[in-house]
Amino acid sequence: MKYNGKYKVFNPNEIQTYPVAGRNNKVKFDDLIFPEKIQNMSFEISKEMEDRIENLAKDIVSARANGNPVIFFTGGHLIKNGLSLLLGELIKKNVFTLVAGNGSTSIHDFELGLIGETSEYVPQALEKGEFGMAYEFNYINASLIVGDKYDLGYGEAVGKMICDTTFRKEVETLLDLKEDTIKFKYPELSVQAICYENNIPFTVHAGIGTDVIDQHPYFDGRAKGGCSGRDFLIYTDQIANLDKGGIILNVGSAVTGPEVFLKAASMAGNTGHVPDKIITANFDLRSYNPEDFTKEDRVGYYYRDQKSIVTRVPDAYNGKGYYIGGNQIHTIPILYKKLMELL
Numbered sequence: 001m002k003y004n005g006k007y008k009v010f011n012p013n014e015i016q017t018y019p020v021a022g023r024n025n026k027v028k029f030d031d032l033i034f035p036e037k038i039q040n041m042s043f044e045i046s047k048e049m050e051d052r053i054e055n056l057a058k059d060i061v062s063a064r065a066n067g068n069p070v071i072f073f074t075g076g077h078l079i080k081n082g083l084s085l086l087l088g089e090l091i092k093k094n095v096f097t098l099v100a101g102n103g104s105t106s107i108h109d110f111e112l113g114l115i116g117e118t119s120e121y122v123p124q125a126l127e128k129g130e131f132g133m134a135y136e137f138n139y140i141n142a143s144l145i146v147g148d149k150y151d152l153g154y155g156e157a158v159g160k161m162i163c164d165t166t167f168r169k170e171v172e173t174l175l176d177l178k179e180d181t182i183k184f185k186y187p188e189l190s191v192q193a194i195c196y197e198n199n200i201p202f203t204v205h206a207g208i209g210t211d212v213i214d215q216h217p218y219f220d221g222r223a224k225g226g227c228s229g230r231d232f233l234i235y236t237d238q239i240a241n242l243d244k245g246g247i248i249l250n251v252g253s254a255v256t257g258p259e260v261f262l263k264a265a266s267m268a269g270n271t272g273h274v275p276d277k278i279i280t281a282n283f284d285l286r287s288y289n290p291e292d293f294t295k296e297d298r299v300g301y302y303y304r305d306q307k308s309i310v311t312r313v314p315d316a317y318n319g320k321g322y323y324i325g326g327n328q329i330h331t332i333p334i335l336y337k338k339l340m341e342l343l
Helices: 034-041 047-065 084-091 105-113 123-126 136-149 154-163 165-174 191-197 221-244 255-271 292-294 304-316 327-343
Strands: 026-028 070-074 098-101 116-122 201-204 246-249 278-284 320-326
Touching: 034 084, 034 154, 034 292, 034 327, 047 246, 047 278, 047 327, 070 255, 084 191, 084 327, 098 105, 098 221, 105 116, 105 136, 105 154, 105 191, 105 201, 123 320, 136 154, 136 165, 136 221, 154 165, 154 201, 154 221, 165 201, 191 201, 201 221, 221 246, 221 255, 246 255, 246 304, 255 304, 278 304, 278 327, 304 320
Parallel strands: 070 098, 070 246, 098 201, 246 278, 278 320
Antiparallel strands: 026 116
């Protein structure tokens, strides 16, 4: 990125990178949770939470049968926890009308598609100045630059890079790479690719300076912001279709998921599409106490995922909210099982 202002800026061209394949990753291919193994797995969860998940699954199936949106927003840990294959199977079953995440969601998903591993071991890399310095993150930056040229969304651009040979060649050309240099070893693991192939939007709601791709010479804030901005409008269009009901799922996103929804819902309502009778669900590890949400001296007051998604939003829109407490490694597979049984 060029800068012509009066301040001194860091020169990213001095960055030294390394191949992602040689990186120490915490999550390997064999750590992923495969759909065919679900029936033989046991999960630690209370009967109360299991009942909530079963009721939520019924609500989701009903919403789709009625043609209403079911929107799934997740933070990066769902991918890091090896649950992307379960999400992918549900996408193929047309359970979700849109999948959303932040920048880290997209990056971890990209890594799994590229090498079948993710979750860099940060302490070891940080002390060496190597955290996030894998060269291949330039693939994402270049895909956003090319995607921005064609006025695409963020998730769509990354998904297209994985799935579309012509688009990928243009990315390679931008990076001055030989043809077929960019090879995704496990494209079937990428939720962004699965969404792209099944015509389901994958929207990425990104910040600037929040992601490892921002550390690289090919980082272009205008391209990243442009593609993510279009994703916000794709997301908001789906929120505008909640005026006859639908589902909002927020999985492990403490701030971005709730805040993006609130802004989109305000835009939808302002244009005559007020959400109505919607059902919300928040998947999280923390304790849940609705009494905290009105008391500013309580830490729970500042838990936007709980306060907004579970309480304020359904109250405002004549709906109901679920709080699903527990580790995602247990709660999401149970939701998957319940949905597959109903489908």
